[in-house]
Amino acid sequence: MRKTFLALLLAAGVTPALAQEKTFELKLSHWVPASHPLQKALEDWGTAVEKETGGTVKYKVFPAQQLGKAFDHYDMARDGIADVTYINPGYQPGRFPIIGAGELPFLMSDAKGGSMALDAWYRKYAEKEMKDVKFCLAFIHSPSTFHSRLKKIVTPEDIKGMKIRPAHATMANFVTQLGGTNVQSSAPEVRDIIERGVADAVTFPWGSVVLFGIDKVTKYHIEAPIYVTTFAFVMNKDKYNQMSDRQKKAIDNNCTTEAAGRVGEPWGKYEDAGVEKIKALQGHEVYKLTAEQTAQWKKAAEPLVKTWGEGVKKNGGDPDAALAELKASLTKYNALAQ
Missing domain, CATH: 3.40.190.170 (Bacterial extracellular solute-binding protein, family 7)
Known part of the structure; x- marks a missing residue:
């Protein structure tokens, strides 16, 4: 009987590991109109995860503050009101002081390179500054x-x-x-x-x-x-922790510096136009x-x-080192403003 069941699964293209996995539908929430390029960025992100998990992690995007106000999106991810949210850390002054370096005027020149540079630099700081969510990626829009x-x-x-x-x-x-x-x-x-x-x-x-x-x-x-504005995708930790190792890997594969560039670039082109x-x-x-x-x-x-530096010091950080690291990252990704 068991052999027959396995044969049916394999015939349907479902491996035994896949059959035992729990299925999830992630609520992806943002606060701009559905016509904004961020809508497609989140759809593309969800589609990539769905494909890599063989459809065991599905998604639905909720635009235009449907699940909550723009200012609340970090806490919505923390509390599980949404599973993945788009946040502007600068909407809550003083709460995320380190990532605020990306907001300093006349610092960044390019949306794609700036997004990758910001993401690569911020990952180690996110572990402390955004510790009550799973940090996915950080990005910027074009200089404004x-x-x-x-x-x-x-x-x-x-x-x-x-x-x-x-x-x-x-x-x-x-x-x-x-x-x-x-x-x-x-x-x-x-x-x-x-x-x-x-x-x-x-x-x-x-x-x-x-x-x-x-x-x-x-x-x-x-x-x-x-100036530019810094943004991030963050995820509910409990939802991530409920997933299988294979499902987690699919999430992690789409929470990278390269993924940050894929989010930043089309939005940057849209704004520049x-x-x-x-x-x-x-x-x-x-x-x-x-x-x-x-x-x-x-x-x-x-x-x-x-x-900015005083805010970082209050939270036990080293602003000189952090800013030097960010500028080095921007130089690496050809996005440091002249």
Whole structure:
């Protein structure tokens, strides 16, 4: 009888090991629209895992905050509300201080190389900083900038008195340092707060300005690579630990530095294409900074390195070593801004 059962399994293409494995359907959660390139990135990730596990690990993607607010996605993975989530560590100032190095202005030049460099560098730090989840991979979007409604922002002094929605904690510190006021909101809420006059400007990537309708409420755009935002995919530890060794290996095979590049590159291209889209819109002014103005911005950003370093020290880290390692990783992956 047992031989007959095994023969049936093998005829169906199912090995005995596969037959004994528990089947999982992973809930993959994010907070941007389903039309965002991140949707496909998560679908591709889930498909790769499903294929490598012979269909014993399936997936379903939940976009647009269906399972919870953008700010809550790390805790959602920790608590098992979702199995794999997309997080912006900078949405929670002070909670993940080390990865904040990736947010420092004028540091990264390229989405694919920057994603791989950030991921390769951060893995050892994630073991401590994100210890209550399984860290999968880290990545960035393309270098991004200020988009404003009422006036051109040309020099750092122009921020004084403005209400700005920052991309993350580091840009929030920058705005405060320059005399502006921060207005906190997740990406899906940005258009509304600018439309209502709650904020005057936003730091945002180019393609997403159009995707989220922010082009309808802004007019002036600096064409300069001022900052990037760091992101990560994280997974519920309990769900991962319930899996067989073979299933875990499939997850691990898709939680690599190479996988980080595969997530970062298409999103980067999508955001970069937004520059020309906005230039083509009526009533918009896209303008470059002079060499002198760029130098002013870089000088104004210098204190942010010290602020970031103090946050790392408070958590027992060595900021000088960490930043030197990150720059070395960026150099290796040809993504260090000049």
